[in-house]
Amino acid sequence: MNVAVLGAGGWGTALAVLLARSGHRVALWSRRCELAEALLATRENAAYLPGVRLPEGVRPVCTAERAVEGAAFVLVAVPTKGVRTVLAGMPPVEAYVSAVKGVRFAEGRLLRISQIMRRAAPAARVAVLSGPNLALEVARGLPAAAVVASEDAELAARVQRALGGPTFRVYTSPDVAGVELGGALKNVMALAAGMADGLELGDNAKAALLTRGLREMVRFGTAHGGAVETFYGLSGLGDLMATAMSPLSRNRSAGERIARGATLADLETGRQVVEGVHTTAALHEWAARSGEELPITEAVWRVVYRGDDPRRVLEELMRREPKPE
Ligand SMILES: NC(=O)c1ccc[n+]([C@@H]2O[C@H](COP(=O)([O-])OP(=O)(O)OC[C@H]3O[C@@H](n4cnc5c(N)ncnc54)[C@H](O)[C@@H]3O)[C@@H](O)[C@H]2O)c1
Ligand SMILES: O=P(O)(O)OC[C@H](O)CO
Incomplete structure (x- = not known):
């Protein structure tokens, strides 16, 4: 061929x-x-x-x-x-x-x-x-x-x-929408996971963040045309695991660097693309218009684009209104 x-x-x-x-x-x-x-x-x-x-x-x-x-x-x-x-x-x-x-x-x-x-x-x-x-x-x-x-x-x-x-x-x-959205959204969660690594929050915190991140991916992805089972497949959960865990992932590494003080400008000097940064901005703009709630994506946006302290942003995530899982 x-x-x-x-x-x-x-x-x-x-x-x-x-x-x-x-x-x-x-x-x-x-x-x-x-x-x-x-x-x-x-x-x-x-x-x-x-x-x-x-x-x-x-x-x-x-x-x-x-x-x-x-x-x-x-x-x-x-x-x-x-x-x-x-x-x-x-x-x-x-x-x-x-x-x-x-x-x-x-x-x-x-x-x-x-x-x-x-x-x-x-x-x-x-x-x-x-x-x-x-x-x-x-x-x-x-x-x-x-x-x-x-x-x-x-x-x-x-x-x-x-x-x-x-x-x-x-x-x-x-399921074109589900497969595409899984691949795009996991990069945002990998940035968040990298931030958890950079802050040395431990594996419990990282697992909790990724589990809630997957839930955010499913909620958003199904509202935008994807099938729920797709997000538990290779393009969702599968890619989330690889990207959020691997030292090779540029998104996870970028999150780690940001938590340790790197800025967006520092990331942009790198040769390779960090897609999650751009996806975060796109989702933030969408959420601002639509009112859709994306707590982890918004937390990542605040750290990356507003320079908020990642530790403080995380504390605010922890203090959100208690609710059933
Ligand atoms: N690298 C991976 O492990 C991997 C795996 C699966 C999917 N992806 C996805 O594939 C896409 C490409 O990623 P990559 O890792 O190959 O990126 P990369 O940064 O390694 O390379 C991108 C290539 O595109 C070129 N390029 C950059 N900006 C361009 C532009 N505006 N117009 C045309 N060409 C341009 C660059 O010169 C470079 O050759 C991304 O969406 C990424 O998320 C990457
Ligand atoms: O290096 P990353 O973070 O762009 O991730 C690469 C791939 O998407 C992993 O499947």
């Missing part, structure tokens, strides 16, 4: 490696021609995936037409903030698969990535991929599982076949 991957960061490169190991021909697109040329020359993306060699089946390119030509589907793995611009520059494609974990607040609405894709390419078929998938582990061939969701069962099955292999087990789902 010919497949295109847009975005040569950690996740785009890991997905390209996975596909090529299964024998597919993969065009790996970077908007930066110097990166595409370096990948071609060195067969490594050392800044994102140290020690991982690009198989011969991966062809780094920086022109959109060459990337997507003849692709059975196009995986999108750029940060949320780049999706609209990147898709606007693409020629028509048969199918887009979002590997992006974020949401945008625009025109008074909360938009999932698949909705941005539908607006940008109304004729394209659309699917989303999510799950506990730390890029470096996947690229190193450690076992992992993911879920691909689409209203188009044939497309979901095609992506499942293409990505699935001895180290990567892929499930399908019809």
Whole structure:
């Protein structure tokens, strides 16, 4: 199969490696021609995936037409903030698969990535991929599982076949909203978990925070079209566990750094995207308009965007009105 991957960061490169190991021909697109040329020359993306060699089946390119030509589907793995611009520059494609974990607040609405894709390419078929998938582990061939969701069962099955292999087990789902929201919201909870780590609050506190965080994800996600069971699957609970526990997670690490005094500006100097920070802002804007209650997300927002003391914010969470579980 010919497949295109847009975005040569950690996740785009890991997905390209996975596909090529299964024998597919993969065009790996970077908007930066110097990166595409370096990948071609060195067969490594050392800044994102140290020690991982690009198989011969991966062809780094920086022109959109060459990337997507003849692709059975196009995986999108750029940060949320780049999706609209990147898709606007693409020629028509048969199918887009979002590997992006974020949401945008625009025109008074909360938009999932698949909705941005539908607006940008109304004729394209659309699917989303999510799950506990730390890029470096996947690229190193450690076992992992993911879920691909689409209203188009044939497309979901095609992506499942293409990505699935001895180290990567892929499930399908019809619940696009649930799978996307699980992947986006868990980043906010991973920031909160990182803050708990940074404050050295202990494992009881972290477990309580994550359990209540999952409840917040379920409440929000089901109100926005997801099915409750999806949030207890790979893209919800599964990814929450991986992201909130792993030293490799950028969201969890960012939370830890913030609790120890780093600012938003400090985070933005980093090379890699911390999606949870942007998702927190989008959800905060949404909550301000809709009146929807998101206590943990709001706590994270106050620490990240208002510079409130994380310890004080946590105390306020603890002092909320007692209620049944
Ligand atoms: N890294 C992971 O473990 C992982 C796993 C699953 C999902 N994801 C998700 O995949 C998406 C991409 O993450 P990543 O880890 O590959 O990010 P990254 O920071 O490693 O790389 C992102 C790539 O996109 C490029 N980029 C940055 N801004 C851009 C823009 N405005 N337009 C076009 N390209 C741009 C960068 O140059 C880089 O090549 C995110 O939504 C992330 O949550 C990441
Ligand atoms: O490194 P993070 O925090 O962006 O998390 C990466 C993936 O989403 C884990 O599944």
